[in-house]
Amino acid sequence: MSAPQSGKHVLALIALPDVTLDALRRDYTLRYHPDGWGEALPASADPVNVRAVITNGSTGLSGAQMAALPALEIVSAFGAGYENIDVAAATRRGIVVTHAPGANAATVADHAIGLLLALARGYAPLTEAVRAGRWRTSRAERPTLTGARLGIVGMGRIGRLIAARAQGFDMTLGYHARRPHDDARGRYYADLTELAAVSDFLVIACNGGAATKHLVSSKVLQALGPNGYVVNVSRGSVLDTQALIDALAQAAIAGAGLDVIEDEPAVPRALLDHPDVLVTPHIAGRSPASLSAQRDALLASLAQHFAHAPVEFAVPVA
Known part of the structure; x- marks a missing residue:
């Protein structure tokens, strides 16, 4: 040596x-x-x-x-x-x-799809129900990814890989970015609120920084709707944490999957205690x-x- x-x-x-x-x-x-x-x-x-x-x-x-x-x-x-x-x-x-x-783009894209599946199918709350002995009372219908509408925030390397994986589920794709890309899958939406309104799932995969701080706001979450899920695998600053907490408390959205969060590693109790919130410790890109x-x-x-x-x-x- x-x-x-x-x-x-x-x-x-x-x-x-x-x-x-x-x-x-x-x-x-x-x-x-x-x-x-x-x-x-x-x-x-x-x-x-x-x-x-x-x-x-x-x-x-x-x-x-x-x-x-x-x-x-x-x-x-x-x-x-x-x-x-x-x-x-x-x-x-x-x-x-x-x-x-x-x-780490491929690993992050895999993680995003994993969070989507886990949220849609209710892996965490259903496992808890079975652990608590509620086998027969835990069979509520859950949505699936197949044929659902996916909105992607950001169409860089990670966004494109998420879109490619979503094709395997026959998902309808839309995306929001600073500009449209001729070679990107899905329809371009200049207005993020409009994209959220036509999405069942919204995945945040854009860059962080001042330009995208709280890009996913209360208005965007309200547009996503009570049956919609949001997943963040980009930076915590892009998603307004307080707006997310409020939307979940009001049942304005169905759930969230977070690999990143503002002020991490501190995670608000309201998110940790919510049965349809999944939190991973900023490891989406680690493999x-x-x-x-x-x-x-x-x-x-x-x-x-x-x-x-x-x-x-x-x-x-x-």
Whole structure:
């Protein structure tokens, strides 16, 4: 095993798989702080010498944090999202920002379909009923995906893979995005409320960030209707949490499947206690295949940068 190159100091601000940590430690001097920056970066992180930071879209890296790292050259997002990395501040400093586009898209799409099936067929409440001894009283009719109407918010890599999987259920497809795509499945809706009104299921698969904050609002949920389900596998900020709680309390929608939520990991009790709400801990994109692809993209970006080669997965400059 080669010794780490002491001049290449890398600071990781997120939890990483052991195999990724091992790979980083082989070639770099790694400072591992998986709980993030906190109020201040501890001295053990050696901020003066840090040349690379590993983060993700949720944790991000602000301009002020970059300013505290005078030797910083590259910020790598472990995953596709980079919405909370201040790309404009990085550009002003000449700092490269990278990500792993598409690395976990298939896994996220699979997770979305799983949540749709589980919600529609009532896997969680029905299992609880059987555990409680209510075998014969737990046979209420449940909807199915076959022939249902699916609305997809966002038609990027993940949205397109969700649409492809939905074809297997003969679902009628509609989507909302910033613009129509000639090669996308389904009908384009410029107005998200109109899409919700004609959907039995609404899946959120768009980018996070300020532009999409609370895009799925009370108005959209009301349009989805009392028999409609919403699933979020994008970012918690896209779905207004309080509007969701209110819609569920009023039976304005039938249920929700959430892999992400505002202020995670704190989940409101009203959501946890609702029988037709499923919550998974932001793991939609985690699978052996996706983590391997994310690791490969991360290691490639760091190696290319330190070799002064073009960085394949650099994000567009702000």
